[in-house]
Amino acid sequence: MSRRPFIAGNWKMHKGPAEADALAEVLKRALTGQGSVDVAVAPPFLSVPAVVARLKHSGVHVAAQNLHWEQQGAFTGEISGEMLRQAGVTYCIVGHSERRALFGDTDAVVEKKVHACFRAGLLPIVCVGETLDERESGQAEAVVRRQLAAALGKLTADQLPSVTLAYEPVWAIGTGRTASPAQAQEMHATIREWLAERYPPFVPRGMRILYGGSVKGSNAAGLLSQPDIDGALVGGAALVSEDFLAIVAAAR
């Protein structure tokens, strides 16, 4: 079974509504009607409505970068999955390393957020990945396995195909230091093995695992040619239309 490539752009805290709309317009012109790659962009919350409106009927999906695990309530400054769904969001990134490192998203929080995505009808993009210290001390695999168990452990086999995984080694994010295709493939194969040890074969075969960390037009093809790399979660290069479109082109 071949998995459809998926390229997602995480705009992080860049692009207010007007700038986001302008970038979305260029993407819409370039990508409407292209059928071979799934594409999503994740603008900051405030820019979501403009981007959803602009990308309507383009086939490009809109993702959120985070959500709160409750549907509503006294949670000042937070946004729920239900609100995102109402706003036209399809996917939601959960457990990004910046959330884990800077905003206290522990494994337990990540698990709650994954379940909140299911309650709201959003498709989670669950991020895992080790720090440089963890890699250098030989713990990379153990860390990723622990993160997978926490995030996915209570989901049923039938729920898992709605989840996209993203392996984002922390040392490769925003550093220009991409994992080599072989390094990335090795961890992607480990992730698929983890799934195969626990679930029926349709789960590891069907689930998409994206690579993230300094993906650019120039290194995308090498990464995407690996058997277990099904797409990319792109940060910096997603902010410039030509760069992002070059990565989408490499996935075709």
Ligand code: 13P
């Ligand atoms: P960069 O592509 O800027 O390294 O960011 C990757 C990332 O964190 C995507 O979520």
